[in-house]
Structure formats: structure tokens, C-alpha cells
Amino acid sequence: MDLQRDGSWCRSLLFMDPILANHQADFALNFLSLFLEGAPYILLGTLISGFIDVYMPSSLMDRLVPKNKFAAIFSCGLMGLILPVCECAVVPVIRRLVSKGLPISCAFTYMLAAPIVNPITIWSTWHAFSEQDQWWVVLSRIGMGYGVAVLVGIILLALPVEKVLRDSILKTLRSVKDKKAKSAEDETCCGHDHDHSQDHSHSHDCGHDHAHDHDHSNANEDEGCGHDHSHAHSHSHAHDGGNNRIVMAMRSGVQDAMDVAVYFSIGVCLTAMFNIWYVMNQEMMAEHLDSIWLETGGMMALAFVLSLCSTSDAFMAATLRGVGIGSKMAFMVLGPMLDVKLLFLYQTVMRKKFLTCLAVGLFVLIGLLSVAWEKFEPFREVLNNKASVELTVSNEGGVE
């Protein structure tokens, strides 16, 4: 009642309160800066995903990924070294690759590892920590990021895909799988090889090649293996618009961009709001983070809230005051895998229940690993001895 009487409640609602006016300006600055930083990567990612969708045949995934499931996961964890992407760009690409039939264990391993295990992030971490346990930090970050991503991939081997992927992705995936199965069935149903010795490639005036692989290796189809080999063809050959692959690629990219932009926008809004709260309360937070567990948890919460780009977060981590190396590691490993905007971006791929489990699991696992890592002194000493010798030589040279 008092609030209503003095009008502050009303002013707050109408954004007339001076404090809220400040917060509005800060929200706008935060939102726009985060949006301007992340959107270009998402757009580039969706453009790539559109072209993957149209130009990459589903069968290519089978050929590219190692047959052994574990080898596939381990190799996908290192794919970021060849295809370096940050966490914003990787989500639309992964959506498309999963739809194309890339196993989710491989896709998620790549998705979680690539923002950390890539040359740009490695370089920035190296640069940021050039005066603070450089070797230890860089190797720890790569090792922990890769390890966690691979572990998640291995766990996903045991989970049915229906519990992981959301319905829209599942529908596309099923469609791809049905076609693959049908194609395989057609080729092997009668126990002998129906090699496509008579590929029918014919060109129309539309300027592109319509390759239809028909099996005519049996001279008499009806007498071959006793079942019907007749099948319909999918292309209508109606080409009033010329070569439309580019149209489909762009259209697919635009739809991906739309889906991802919605969740990205919501995520950035929340990040901008959390960021305001954090800055206003960081002194209080620093005072309360007085144990390694609380500090590590606090740093992971900070990484979650700030939603920094993985290519630059090491610079932020390096400047965080009075924070242990394990907590900084937690900040740099969790951040590229999970933050507010990613939580929303992941919803374009995953079911909410699975996403909740993944988020909690990552938080607990990375927290435990980081605390253990900080206490793992012997290996750290070995690495640092080498670095400190180099630094001493360098400093002495400078003084002289």
C-alpha cells in the first residue's frame, strides 16, 4: 500500500524511476554489445549450416566418421583444431550435422570441445596467461575441455536419441534414417550385389545433373530375387526456376538463423540483466566466496551469467582478482560449454529434460575437476619450473 501511495511502484512499472533509467541504459549497452558480438558468428554458422544441408549428402557423414564409436568420439573432440568455431557458431552447424545423421555422441563432443580445443582459443589463453602459469593453464584448459566433452559423448552412446533431441530434429533425422534404410534394403534385399553399373546421368536444360542410380544389373528383374524392384523417383523434373540449390541453401540457412536468433535473443536479454545484477553486487559476492568450493562455484556462476565468447574469455579470467587457478579453470571450461545464451541456443537441439541434466552434470563435473586440478600440485610444479626459468632469463635481460 505504501508503495502505491508514494508512487514508486507505479514509476518503476513505467520505467520512470531514475535507478531503472540507469538500468535501462546499462541493459541496452549490455544487450547490444553481446548481440553485436555474438550475432555475426551465429549468422556465419547458419549460412554454413544451410549449405551443409543442401550440398552435403547424408551418406558423407557415414564415410567421414570412424566406424568405431569410441574412435569417432575421440576424433570429433579434436575437430575444433581443423574447424575452429566459437560456441555461438557451432550450435546451428551441429543442428544440421545431427539432422544429416552425425551420431549425437560425436556431434555433442564436437559441440562442447570445439570452442575450447581450437587454435584461436588456445592462442588467446596462452596470451592472457603469459605471466601466470602459462603452460599449466593452457594444457589444463585443453585437457579438461576435451576430457569433459569426450565423457559426455561416451555417456550419450548409452542414451536413446529420443531422450536427447527435440522433436523437430528427430523428425528430420528419422526421415534421413528411413531413406538410408530403404536404400540399403533395396541394395541388399536379395543377398547379392546390385551394383549401379548403369548410372543414368542425364542433363536437362536446367543446367544441372540429375543422377539417378538405378539397378539394372539383373537382366530380368522379375526373375532376379523374387521381389519387386520397382521404385518411384523423387524428382519431378519441373524446373521453372532454374538451378534452385542455392535458393534451398539460403532458405535453409534463413530458417536456422530464425530458430537460433529467437533463443539467442532471449539468452542475451537474460545475460544483460544478470550482468547488471552481478556488477552491482560483485563486492558482496567476493566477500562470501571464502572457500575453494564456493569460489569455484561462484566463478562458474559468473561464467554462466557473463556468457563471454570462448575466444576471449581467458582475458577476463586472467584479470579476475584474487581468484585461484582452479576457479579460473572452471570459469574457462564451463563458460564455452554452458552459459545463459547457450542454454537457450541448446534448446534448438535438445529436449529440456536432457538439457537440464546436461547443465547440472557439466556444472558438477567441471567444479569437481577444477578443485581437484588446483590441488594437483606436482605436475603443475614440473611445468612451471620450465616456464619460470624462461621468465627469469627474460626479466634479467630486461633489467640490464
Add this chain to the structure above:
Amino acid sequence: MKIVERRVMSVVLVSISVLLLYYYQHDKLANYLKDRFHIYVLLGGLVAMTMGVFSFLTAGIEGDCDHDHGDDEDEGCETHEHASDMNPFVGLAIVLMPIFCSLKWTTHEISDARQDALSEIDVSSADFAFNQLPPFTIETLDKAKTKAPDGAYQLNIFELFFTAGDTVQEKVVNGLYVETEAKLRNEPTRNTNGKRMRLFRLMMNCCAADAQAVPMTIEFDGDTPDFAHNSWVRVAGIMSYEREGGVVYPLLKVKRIEEIPVPAGEWSEGMTK
């Protein structure tokens, strides 16, 4: 999918591209993003514009993507347009509403309240993990730095701040007459005689959301001047250091101070360049 829905999605892309391209040419982009990200804003804007305009113009063309869709007549190239969970009009509103609100509310600056919160924390150079000042002597300073007409070395606040804690560089700078430019506010800590104020500048690592303040205490012989809160000043004085609780803080004993307009390149590149 309906042509209208395709066009709505194209509009979202074009809107995002307009935002990116508008900010790329805006002289305040440096207040939002660090320089190294600017080129991506341009690239993102061009990509979004190309995708959006192309899709808008080709929304009426039915697809034919020229690769295998199996042997099913019913499922051709339209499978590339998967079922979206979001109505395009709802999506349009969700994406554009915060953008419009932010464009309306933004002042391109961090608010005074946030600056106060950022600059209030009493940090020391030891709190920053990296200190990339190259080793220097008074001779190298003479060569590298310009001097004010009254002989003060012109150094930025980061260079002064990060000398604290480095015994070699402290020896070079201690007692030196220096000049620097920064924002001015009251000193919230270590100010028992009430004659101190605090200089600070903000630096960003990636974007404005991660801005941090680098502060330095200044001390006056007499009363503190009456400048507006967070005003930009040019200060000259004698550098010194004080130790408290094992922490070294830089301290500038003021000889002259004047208010100045907001300098070009208000945002410092900080120490991450």
C-alpha cells in the same frame, strides 16, 4: 511452407543486418565492442543482408536441390525446410523487441551507477594476472614518452597502475613527475584524511558487458577540488607507492589538475592488446 512465413523470416534477417551494418559505421561502436570484433560485425551484417534479401526475393520459388531424397515422391526438397517450433511472427517479435527497446534506451555509455560500482572496488595490480609492461628505464621513458610543457612524463593510467608491485619499475617511476588523463571520483577506501580522490579508466576485454575499472588514488595537499562526479581530468603530480596489508597501491601526489573534455578513444585497449 507459406511464402508469407518465408518473407517474415527474411525480414528478421534483414533487420539484424541493418542493426549490424548501422553499428559498424557508427562512431560509437568502440563503446560496445573491442576493435578486433568490428570486422565481424561488418561480415555478419553482409551475410545477414545477403541471406535475407535473397530469401525474400526467392520466397515464391519452389525448391529443387538436385540431390538424393530417396525414392519417395512425397519427400523432396521441401524436407530442407524442417518444421519450426516457432511461429515466424512470434519469432519476429521476440528478436526485434529487445533490439528496438535497446536502441531506444541506449546512451552508448555505461551509466554513472554502474561506473561507480565498477570503480569502487579497491584493486591492485597483483589482482590482474597479466602485466605486460615491457621492462623500462628512465632512458627508455625519455625516448618513448612525450613530456608536458612543465616536464611531466605523459603516461596513461594503466602504465602507472601496473608499475605497482614490480620492484624494478617502481624504482624507475617512484618520485617521477607524471601526467595522466582519467575519470575522477571520490576515494571510497584508504582515505582517512579526506584529501584523496580516485582516478579510473574503464577497459573491456571483449565487449562493454565485461568492462572493468583500473583505479589509482590521488592525494591533494589541500582540499579536494570540486569537479563533477566522473568528470574527465588531466592530472600531474609525483608518483609514489603505499603498502597496505601486503598490497602495493600506486599513489599520485597532485601538483596540478584540470577538467578536460571526453578524450577521443575514451575506451582504452587495456592490457589485452
